[in-house]
Amino acid sequence: MLLTDAEADHVGGLAALRGSTGLKVYATPPVRAVLAPVRAGLDRYAPWEWADSLADGGFVLAGGLVVTAHPLAAKVPAYVPARTAADAPWVTAYRVEDLVTGRVLLYAPCVGAWSPALDDLCASADCVLLDGTHFDASATGTAARAAAGWTATGHLPVSGPGGSLAALARHPGRRRVYTHLDDTNPLLDPDSPARAQIAAQQVEVLPDGSEFVV
Template sequence: MKILVLGSAAGGGFPQWNCNCRNCAGVRDGSVRATPRTQSSIAVSANGTDWVLFNASPDILTQIRANPALQPGRGLRDTGIVGVVLIDAQIDHTTGLFMLREGRPLDVWCTPQVHEDLTTGNPVFNVLSHFCTVRWQPVSVVPPSPFSIPGAAGLRLTPVPLTSKAPPYSPHRHDPHPGDNIGVLIEDAATGRKVFYAPGFGAMEPHLEPYLDDADCVLLDGTFWTDDEMISLGISTKAAREIGHLPQSGPAGMIALLGRYAKPRKVLIHINNTNPILDEDSPERAELARAGIEVAFDGMLIDDGDRK
C-alpha cells in the first residue's frame, strides 16, 4: 500500500495568501526555514497505479501536476484516480471537485450528512450535475460499515465517526451528527497493513482506541499547536477545540495522546499556517521529533509502513 501526501496544510495553504504571520512572512523572505504546502489531501493505492483520492482540495490541479502517478497514462482522456472519499464537507476538502469537472462522472463516497451539506448549504454536487455529474456512494458510520472501491482492488476502508464541527453552512453546525466528520481506517488486504487517517481529529473518544492502537501508521490532525493559537495572534476569537481541532501541546493534547501508543508511525497532517511546527528550527518542531512524531509535507510517500 502506498499513501501519497498530496497536500499537508490546513485551509488557505502555506503561506496563506493574505497572512503576514511569522511563518508566512518568514517563508516568503527566507528568514524561516519552512516548506510551502498546499491544502490537505492524500491519495492511496494498493498497486501504485489505481488511486483513491481522500478529499479534493482547491489545490488539486497543482497536486496532480506534481504527482505523475495521478496523471493520464493509458488513454487520450485518463486519470489514475478511481474514486474520491470525503471525510467532511469543508470547503478546503471539497471544492477541488469543481476542478475535475472535465472528466467522467465522479464516484464520490461520503456520509449522508456530507451529502446533505454538498447539496444544500454548499451545493457542489448540484453544480457538478451540469458538467461531469456526481455518483454518490453512501458511507455508513452507525455502525461503521467497511467498503471497497471498484478499481482499487486490495483496499478495504472503514469509516469511523469523529467528534468535530460541521461546516458553517451546514444545517447542523451547532447540532452535531455522527457522519459530519469521519476518520478512515485504510487496510491493505495483501499485506495486512493499516493506516488510520483523521485530519479532523478533534477529541479522543473511547471507540477510537482500537484504531489508534492497532494501526501501523496514523495520519492525524496537526492544525494547531495551542488551543488559543488564533486568539493569541488576534486572528480569531475561537479556540482550536471550539472549531473541532485537538491542539498538539498541553497535558490533553495530541503529543500526550500519541505517547500512549507504541505501534504506529505517527504523522501530523492538515497544519495551519500559524502553527510553529512549520518552522523546522523551532523548539516545537524539536519537541515533536523527541516524541517520535513526524510532520507531513507535500509529496511525502508512506510505502507499506516504511519510512520514505
C-alpha cells in the same frame, strides 16, 4: 474520492474536477445532503457516483484496499444553517487496510476531542496520520474559540496535557505523522522547539508530496 467532512476548504476542489468521468465520491449522509446543490451542478458536466462512506462493511478501492469510515465529530460547517442536526456524523476518519500485507493506515485530519474509539483505531494501525492543525490553544485566533468550547468542536491542540501528542504517546511502535497544519503552526519550521518536542516522541511532520506504501 474520500471526503472526511464538508468544510468549504475541503470540498471546494470538487469544482476543479468538474467534467472528470468515472469518479466515485464517498461521504457521510449529512455531507452528501448539504452538498446536494453542488452535486447537481457537477453532474451537469459529468455524472459522478456518490456513495455512503458509512455503509456496513466499508468499501474496497482499486488494488484491494479495504476502507472503513469512523465518525469522529459533529462539527457542522459554518456555512450550514444552524437548524441542521448537530449530532450527525459530519466528520469521519478513514481506516485503510491492505488485505495482502495486513497493514493499516489511519487518516484523521479533523479531531475535535480524543475518544476511546480513536484510541482503538490508533491501536489497530501501523501508520497514523492525525490532525495537527494548531500546536496549542493559544495559537493565533484560537484563544477565543477555546474559551467558547473550541476544542470540543474544532481541532484538538497538539501540545498540553490534553493534547493529541500526549494521546499519541499511548501508541508507540506505530508511525505517527501530523497533517493538516495551519499556516501559523510552528511545526512547519523544522528548527523550531515545537518540532523538536514531537521529534523527541518520534512523531513526524512530512513534506508535501510524501507517499505511503501500506
